[in-house]
Amino acid sequence: MVRQFSFLPSDRRRTGPDGRTQRYSHWRRYNTFYGLAFTTALSTTLLLAEVYQWRVTGYVFLLANRFPASVALVVQLVAAFFGLLHVAVICKLINYALRLRLTRVSVSLDTLRTWVDMSIPRIDWDLPLRFFFPVLFVVFLSLVPAALWAGSMTPSVSRTTDSGMLLIPSYEDVSMIREYPMMIGSAGPSLRTQKGFFTYSIGQQQSGQLLSSAASASSTGIGPHVHRKLDNTQFSYRGRSYGVGAPVGLMDQGISSNTQVAGYIYQEEGYLANVTCAYNTSSNFILSGPVNEWIYAASGNLPDSVDGSEYSNYIGHDGKAIVAIGVSFSERSPRRYLAIAAGEAYGFLNKTQCEFDFTPTLFNVTVDIGSLNMTVEPVSTMEDFNPQRNITRTVVRQFELMSNDMTNLYVSLLGEAFNSSIAAYKMSRSSASRNPFTEEEATLAGLTNSITAMADDMLVAYASAQLMVGRMFTQQPAKVYVYALQFGQPGYIYAIFSLNLLVMLAVACEAVRTRGWSALGRFNYLDPRDLIIAASRGGADIAQAADDIVDKRDRKKPTHVWLLSDPDEGNGSLVVNLKGDQHGHVRIVVAEEETGTDECDNMYVLDEKKSTFSFVDEEANETVRLKKSKMGIFGSV
Known part of the structure; x- marks a missing residue:
């Protein structure tokens, strides 16, 4: 049969045939702390994933998007488990520290209840307020680890990078980029x-799409x-x-066929048209x-x-x-110009002249597949x-062909497009600034915008023709952004x-x-078996002491405040301590006063905040007197 003991290891006898003073095994003492191996491994993995931007793609990403509720349930369960590991370690530290202290101090029953509540942890609504709030604080802190684990593991949609390949137009052969007659069949x-x-x-x-752009x-x-x-x-x-x-x-x-692609960025050569x-x-x-x-x-x-001259x-x-x-x-002109001659209905365009400057430039093209838009930036x-400038010369010549083709007996469609751009510029300028502007400034700005937009679209159209009609292209690498799962937010990680650290x-x-924890005994105040056996070994003195306190309290007004219960009858103020004997048994006894007497009239105090105690060493048969002290949450020596 295993007996409880409280002696220090140096005082322990060898384990006897009856199992007395049985040693506290390594596993039983430290098993809870091994849970930190799991929490450390996971927290370190999450930190490395955040630092090195590790992301999860493929089937796991699709599964998480398809069953978000199930993923949330799994995350909560895992977070609760790892939070439990942290709370178990913290509670074990509290339990061990208080068990060691219990061998050296006297405590009231309210203090012992507080220790139990802090070590589990749980809320005891019947505790005095000075004990209740520390317990409430510990219980609240016990909820934090699981919440932090949930925040550090909850998956969210993020992006990661990959590589891809696409085909861009090649201009090694531009023989088909030239001016074709405006006649049908040509x-x-x-x-x-x-x-x-x-x-x-x-x-x-x-021409219809170009007019819309203008x-x-x-x-x-x-x-x-x-x-x-x-x-x-649709881009x-x-x-x-x-x-x-x-x-x-x-x-x-090769890129867009992947349904998890968010977008990509690549470089393409072209002409920056400055008009x-x-x-x-x-x-x-x-x-x-x-x-x-x-x-x-x-x-x-x-x-x-x-x-x-032109005609x-x-x-x-x-x-x-x-x-x-x-x-x-x-073909020998280094510059490209266009001049406009307009009739009375479009007199604001008459005698305007635009100069083109085409600069060979490398561009970054950023594509957002989700929103079907692109952003182009010169690099x-x-x-x-x-060098022959077939492309730019042919682009500018299209303006003359379009102006001729888009004019009928009563209206110029190209002139109407320019007029719409000018009107839009006036509206935009008026709403953005109160600074006055002249009609001439608005006309030139709107015309410049239209000519620039048409030139850009013509260059795109010729590039598309090279790809789709001429089949002239070359491979170009791209940086691909793929939707992925990111576990947790950086702050929570x-x-x-x-x-954990x-x-x-x-x-x-x-x-x-x-x-x-070499001085730690096997007695655990959280174990009802230990408490019952130790109290029974203490004899009937504890019950008698409790009765005496109640009798004296009946004649006094309660001085303590309880939260959600009736005033305590007084058992909570009973002060006890632990004693051990030569056989290794632990018993709970009533703490004695300074006088060292055994008289019941002076043995039990009404206010545990102002109490004095003494321990009696049975083997030495002498009274050890203690100084007057205040009974708090950590007991009194």
Whole structure:
């Protein structure tokens, strides 16, 4: 039979045949602390995952998105388990510390109840307030580890990076990028698919989309201008396209086929078109006529005319609704210009002139697959990938072809598109600033926006034609952003790692302070068996002492405040301590007063805050007197 004992290890006898003074095994003493191995492993893994941006993709990500409630349930259960490990260690530290203290101090029954509640932990609503609030604080703290574990493990949607490949247009062969006649049957090569219509005759066969771009070029909002690509991929540009981004939705199947892809970023070469428009009152490009019935001539020299003046015919009822654009056809001109000659209905456009500066540039193209939009940013200038300038020359020539084709007897569709852009600029400028502006400034700004937007879209259209019609492309690597699971939030991860570290430090400090709890006895005040046996070994004195306290308390007004119960009858103020005998037995006895007498009249105090005690060593048969002290939550020596 195993007996309880309280002697220090140095005083213990050898284990006898009857099992007395049985040793406290290593596993029984330290088993709870081994749970820190699991909490340390998990908290360290979570911290490393946050530092090195580890993310979970694939089937686990799909499973978590498909069954979020089940994932939440699993997270709560796991968090509760690991929180329980932390709380168990903390409670074990409290229990061991108080068990060691119990061998050296006297405690009231209320103090002992408080120790029990702090070691479990639980709320005892019948405790005096000075004991209740410390217990409440400990119980509240016991809820923190599980909450921190839940915050550090709850999965959320994040992103991780991967690599991918797409096809971008190649301009090694630009033989099909040239000016085609505007006559029916003379258009350049084209292709129509579910992804859109692609052609090398941009000004003729995609004029409707280009007019839409010109009309909406001046954004009326405060955010970046959003406009659609010229195909059916449903992608839109946020801000300028700069003539790049054609492969998006067309030649990125290797990336977009992955349903977990959030977006990607790649680099593409193109031309940064800088357009500057101004009024040139001395412009030589003018309207004249009619040279024939309903036929008017637009002719004159441009700043980059080399081989002669420009000339083209326009149809009009009376010449008032004509918007004629002149562009030099010379291949030797280093600059590109367009000049506008307009009739009375579009007089605000007459004698305007725009200069193009195409700079070979490397661009970053950022694609958001979820919202189907793209953002293009210039990175750096580069060597010209088309020194002959077939591309830029053909782009600018499309303006003349479109102005001729978009003018009828009564209206110029191109002039109406420019007018819409100018009106939108006025609205945007008026709402954004109260600074006055002239009609001339608004006209030039709106015209510049339209010409720039059309030039960018033409470059994208030719790039798309190279991909889809000419099948001229090259591979380009891309940085792919993939949806993934991120476990926990950084704040919670750092918090749980710190908490685990603090608990480990507390265990280490207590182990050093108590020399590995070498003085710890087997008696545990949390075990009802130990309490009952120890109390029975103390004899009937405890019951007699409790009766005496109650008898004396009946004649006094209660001085303590209890929270949710009736005033205590007085048992809580009974002060006891532990004694051991030569056989290793532990018994709970009533603490004696300074007098060392056994008289009941003076043995038990009415107020445990102002009590004095003495221990009687039975073997030495002498009274050890203690000084007067205040009974608190940690007992009194």
